[in-house]
Amino acid sequence: MTTRPRLRKSSSQVIGVLALALFGVLAAVFLTASFGDAAGFPADGSITAAIGYAMFNLDAGAFPSEGFLVSFIVIAVVLDAALDVAVMLGLREEEEDTMASDGRGTRGDR
Amino acid sequence: MAVPVQYYLVLSAAVFCIGLFGILTRRNALMFLMSVELMLNAANINFVAFSFQHGNLTGQVFSLFTMALAAAEVAVGIGIILVLYRNFADVDVTKATTLRW
Amino acid sequence: MAAESGVFTFAPAIAVLPFVSFLVALFAGKYMPKKGAVAGIAATAGSLLLSLVMLAQVASGHAHHMELYTWVGGEGVPFELTFGILLDQLSTLMLVIVSTIAFLVHVFSLGYMNDEGETGLPRYYAELGLFSASMLAFVFSDNVLMAFMFFELVGLCSYLLIGFWFRRPGPASAAKKAFLVTRFGDYFFLIGVVGIFATFGTGTFGGPGVEESFPELAEAAIAGGASVNTFFGLSPRAWFGVLGLLVLGGVMGKSAQFPFHTWLPDAMEGPTPVSALIHAATMVAAGVYLVARMYGFYALLPTVLAVIAFVGGFTALFAATMGVVKDEIKQVLAYSTISQYGYIMLALGGGGYVAGVFHLTTHAVFKALLFLGAGSVIIAMHHNENMWDMGGLKDRMPVTYYAFLSGSLALAGIVPFSGFWSKDEVLYETLVHGLGGSPLLLAAYAMGLLAVFFTGFYTFRMVLLTFHGEPRTDLAEDPEPVRWNVKIPLAILGVLAAVIGVINLVPVHALESSVPEFLHDWLYHGPEGLNGEHYHELITSPEFAGYSAGAIPGLGELGTLFASAGLSLAVALAGSAVALALYRAPAPEEHTAKLGSLKTLLYENYYQDEYQVWLAQDLTEETVAKNAKRFDDGVVDGFVDRVSDVSLVSGHFLRRVQTGIVSNYAALITLGLVVLLVAFGIVGGWFGGVFA
Numbered sequence: 001m002t003t004r005p006r007l008r009k010s011s012s013q014v015i016g017v018l019a020l021a022l023f024g025v026l027a028a029v030f031l032t033a034s035f036g037d038a039a040g041f042p043a044d045g046s047i048t049a050a051i052g053y054a055m056f057n058l059d060a061g062a063f064p065s066e067g068f069l070v071s072f073i074v075i076a077v078v079l080d081a082a083l084d085v086a087v088m089l090g091l092r093e094e095e096e097d098t099m100a101s102d103g104r105g106t107r108g109d110r
Numbered sequence: 111m112a113v114p115v116q117y118y119l120v121l122s123a124a125v126f127c128i129g130l131f132g133i134l135t136r137r138n139a140l141m142f143l144m145s146v147e148l149m150l151n152a153a154n155i156n157f158v159a160f161s162f163q164h165g166n167l168t169g170q171v172f173s174l175f176t177m178a179l180a181a182a183e184v185a186v187g188i189g190i191i192l193v194l195y196r197n198f199a200d201v202d203v204t205k206a207t208t209l210r211w
Numbered sequence: 212m213a214a215e216s217g218v219f220t221f222a223p224a225i226a227v228l229p230f231v232s233f234l235v236a237l238f239a240g241k242y243m244p245k246k247g248a249v250a251g252i253a254a255t256a257g258s259l260l261l262s263l264v265m266l267a268q269v270a271s272g273h274a275h276h277m278e279l280y281t282w283v284g285g286e287g288v289p290f291e292l293t294f295g296i297l298l299d300q301l302s303t304l305m306l307v308i309v310s311t312i313a314f315l316v317h318v319f320s321l322g323y324m325n326d327e328g329e330t331g332l333p334r335y336y337a338e339l340g341l342f343s344a345s346m347l348a349f350v351f352s353d354n355v356l357m358a359f360m361f362f363e364l365v366g367l368c369s370y371l372l373i374g375f376w377f378r379r380p381g382p383a384s385a386a387k388k389a390f391l392v393t394r395f396g397d398y399f400f401l402i403g404v405v406g407i408f409a410t411f412g413t414g415t416f417g418g419p420g421v422e423e424s425f426p427e428l429a430e431a432a433i434a435g436g437a438s439v440n441t442f443f444g445l446s447p448r449a450w451f452g453v454l455g456l457l458v459l460g461g462v463m464g465k466s467a468q469f470p471f472h473t474w475l476p477d478a479m480e481g482p483t484p485v486s487a488l489i490h491a492a493t494m495v496a497a498g499v500y501l502v503a504r505m506y507g508f509y510a511l512l513p514t515v516l517a518v519i520a521f522v523g524g525f526t527a528l529f530a531a532t533m534g535v536v537k538d539e540i541k542q543v544l545a546y547s548t549i550s551q552y553g554y555i556m557l558a559l560g561g562g563g564y565v566a567g568v569f570h571l572t573t574h575a576v577f578k579a580l581l582f583l584g585a586g587s588v589i590i591a592m593h594h595n596e597n598m599w600d601m602g603g604l605k606d607r608m609p610v611t612y613y614a615f616l617s618g619s620l621a622l623a624g625i626v627p628f629s630g631f632w633s634k635d636e637v638l639y640e641t642l643v644h645g646l647g648g649s650p651l652l653l654a655a656y657a658m659g660l661l662a663v664f665f666t667g668f669y670t671f672r673m674v675l676l677t678f679h680g681e682p683r684t685d686l687a688e689d690p691e692p693v694r695w696n697v698k699i700p701l702a703i704l705g706v707l708a709a710v711i712g713v714i715n716l717v718p719v720h721a722l723e724s725s726v727p728e729f730l731h732d733w734l735y736h737g738p739e740g741l742n743g744e745h746y747h748e749l750i751t752s753p754e755f756a757g758y759s760a761g762a763i764p765g766l767g768e769l770g771t772l773f774a775s776a777g778l779s780l781a782v783a784l785a786g787s788a789v790a791l792a793l794y795r796a797p798a799p800e801e802h803t804a805k806l807g808s809l810k811t812l813l814y815e816n817y818y819q820d821e822y823q824v825w826l827a828q829d830l831t832e833e834t835v836a837k838n839a840k841r842f843d844d845g846v847v848d849g850f851v852d853r854v855s856d857v858s859l860v861s862g863h864f865l866r867r868v869q870t871g872i873v874s875n876y877a878a879l880i881t882l883g884l885v886v887l888l889v890a891f892g893i894v895g896g897w898f899g900g901v902f903a
Contacts (some may be wrong), residue, residue: 068175
């Protein structure tokens with residue numbers, strides 16, 4: 001089917017104008033807004049290390065942050081669930097087939 | 111001198127709209143997944159930009175979580191595309207219209 | 212004092228006992244000997260006993276009022292709705308009458324229902340118990356709302372009992388008719404009750420220890436001493452007249468006054484003991500009792516009194532003429548009931564409070580007797596009610612005959628039976644108040660007097676056809692014997708019907724003042740505001756009813772009294788004599804044919820049923836209801852249908868938006884987002900003041 005990227009020139013491209021319009025609106029808003037100066041991070045101290053500490057609620061980072069231990073665990077569970085779902089979706093067809101044949105077989109036996 | 115935050119936002123909006131454009135015009139489900147990935151990353155750009163703006167790490171940490179979430183989304187999305195292909199023998203999203211009225 | 216209120220604490224039991232018998236008969240009746248009759252007899256005997264105790268207490272000068280239960284009331288509520296008991300001279304007298312009749316009817320039912328092998332007896336006795344309970348509770352109600360509730364229960368029970376044989380079309384339709392016609396009147400009563408509460412803020416009848424009662428408030432308002440809420444810009448007097456007429460609607464429905472009388476002859480479809488109960492003591496009596504109960508209110512309103520008197524007199528005559536031609540014994544009695552209640556209304560409207568209560572009392576006794584006697588005859592005749600198939604029963608059932616004769620003489624008003632004394636007093640009171648300057652009352656009196664003739668006629672026609680002459684059928688030749696449970700109630704009532712007039716021998720008292728007028732004294736010594744003396748003051752006060760007593764010119768008061776008594780007796784004797792002349796033969800002929808077309812008119816009850824059916828069916832159903840249905844179908848339903856059509860059609864087109872293609876949904880969402888952002892941006896000034 002889609003062996004290589006190909007630029008389509010069908011009428012469906014026209015709808016993409018909406019995306020451009022959205023960009024126009026957003027850009028107009030952003031560019032006319034003023035946010036003031038950035039606070040930034042002081043030069044001394046490792047940002048990466050601070051992220052690591054923040055993720056496990058350790059109070060040793062160089063920069064302020066909230067604790068994210070619970071979020072970390074929740075995301076871990078979500079990832080796990082997504083993995084299971086992916087496996088399930090991938091296997092379902094086969095299982096149904098086997099179940100159907102099994103069911104027919106057992107019913108026939110009885 | 112640091113880049114003003116507006117430019118990051120415009121960049122993020124551009125990435126988001128590219129992703130949106132993909133969703134609006136493409137018919138291939140895999141392209142959909144990629145486009146969604148672009149849109150998620152547009153959000154990440156915002157997170158990091160404002161993290162810098164406010165001098166607070168929360169945005170950066172959160173962008174990590176967004177990536178993890180994107181991974182989960184792709185895992186499920188791929189599974190759905192697999193089922194889509196099995197049911198319609200195609201990954202064209204405009205063909206899967208049997209759930210409408 | 213403590214001891215007396217101790218006795219009065221048992222007062223609720225008067226109504227509760229029959230109610231318990233209702234429950235017992237309903238749930239355990241089929242396991243009991245006599246199918247629940249025993250419970251009913253015991254309960255009504257208990258009620259009778261308690262009523263007599265209460266009567267004795269009240270006689271010793273202690274009327275009693277108590278509140279049992281307040282079900283709406285408290286801070287900030289404009290009026291209280293309560294259940295309470297008012298035991299005064301009038302209500303205890305009525306309690307005794309009702310419980311006596313109920314007791315005898317229960318005993319009689321043993322013979323009429325049990326011995327005849329009827330089915331559904333537990334239901335019968337349960338309904339009889341509920342009937343007695345609701346009537347007794349109605350009688351001792353202390354306020355008009357409680358009275359209304361039990362009034363309705365009485366109506367419900369009579370519906371159930373008239374339709375006791377509900378599998379036959381006749382009783383079922385008669386029950387429905389009784390229910391609907393009385394309900395039509397009760398509708399006005401209900402509005403009247405609401406009006407009374409809205410006007411006075413209380414519905415109590417009065418009595419000892421009652422601070423405000425609506426008759427007293429009304430009296431004060433007319434006299435200018437109190438202010439009440441009136442409506443529609445009417446003066447207090449006019450507005451009270453409206454209220455009085457509204458309540459009167461319920462009274463006329465229940466007491467079968469013209470034009471609401473049509474249900475009563477049909478109610479004969481019920482078992483005969485039930486007819487006795489309905490006609491003598493409960494259902495029909497409830498209406499006139501209500502007038503007597505709130506007489507302090509009616510006595511203020513000369514217009515309403517005149518309406519009551521005129522309706523009463525007209526009904527008395529009207530019903531009596533219809534009774535003249537009927538063939539069935541119970542039909543004759545039914546029309547006589549309507550007629551007699553017309554007399555009671557005539558008395559109350561004519562200012563004769565004592566006379567009305569007196570006639571209510573005597574009528575309860577002799578009409579119960581006549582119905583039970585008719586029931587006895589019907590048992591003997593195997594439920595054939597046609598008088599032309601009877602004859603000659605005099606020798607075969609002497610107890611029934613003599614009891615029935617006693618009741619008939621009372622009904623016809625022959626001296627010295629009870630009916631003479633009471634009917635005479637009714638006519639006398641109306642006459643003197645009419646002569647005192649009220650031509651309307653005189654007209655009502657004339658109708659009442661004329662009705663006496665017809666009463667005498669149909670009564671003796673009935674007696675002669677039933678009991679005299681030769682037996683006209685094999686059944687009458689050899690009637691089924693009746694047992695003690697029929698004979699004893701008949702004997703008791705037969706004696707009572709003959710002598711109960713003793714309680715108020717007005718003409719004798721006028722001659723020889725050592726002979727007391729018991730009932731007169733009794734009712735005149737009620738609690739303040741609820742006694743005959745007070746009513747008499749109201750009636751004669753020019754501020755209120757403004758009746759005054761007159762006399763026939765040249766005869767004086769005493770002469771008028773005797774002239775009136777002699778006149779009514781003479782008319783009654785004349786009517787009886789005509790009946791005797793026409794029907795006293797071994798084989799009497801039907802003389803009704805001589806009446807020609809008048810006979811048909813009377814047979815068809817003046818086409819009252821027909822015109823009411825026309826009102827209900829042709830006018831209401833065919834015209835009003837049909838147009839209302841057209842409006843409902845066309846406009847109301849039509850509007851609803853159009854709304855659904857519009858949404859259906861628009862939905863049909865709008866659903867095309869749902870293509871099922873993901874890209875289109877995404878496009879719509881994007882479009883929406885852009886539009887929203889632009890809108891918010893313009894409103895919120897996000898574009899750096901470009902659009903602001």
